[in-house]
Amino acid sequence: MNLNLALKSDRICRSITGMSVYQFNQLAIQFEWNYLEYQKKQQEKREKERIKKNTFKRKSGGGRSNGFKNSQQMLLQL
Numbered sequence: 648m649n650l651n652l653a654l655k656s657d658r659i660c661r662s663i664t665g666m667s668v669y670q671f672n673q674l675a676i677q678f679e680w681n682y683l684e685y686q687k688k689q690q691e692k693r694e695k696e697r698i699k700k701n702t703f704k705r706k707s708g709g710g711r712s713n714g715f716k717n718s719q720q721m722l723l724q725l
Contacts, residue, residue: 650720664723671722679718 653663660668715721 650723653723654719671719675719675722678722682718682721 653660654668654671657667660666660671664671666674713721715724
């Protein structure tokens with residue numbers, strides 16, 4: 648789905664998300680903040696478990712990224 652196309656027009660955005668462009672952008676700001684907090688907590692939790700179990704097989708942060716360029720794209724896919 649093309650985010651730029653969805654955010655160009657209020658009508659298109661409403662048909663896809665049920666929200667106006669302004670409402671979607673406000674939600675995206677809150678979503679990004681909450682998602683970053685969630686990631687931070689999960690990272691701390693993994694590090695504590697890793698230290699506790701003494702399993703240092705590879706560096707923390709390895710693996711694929713989610714493929715989204717920004718939080719708006721992620722929110723649109725939810």
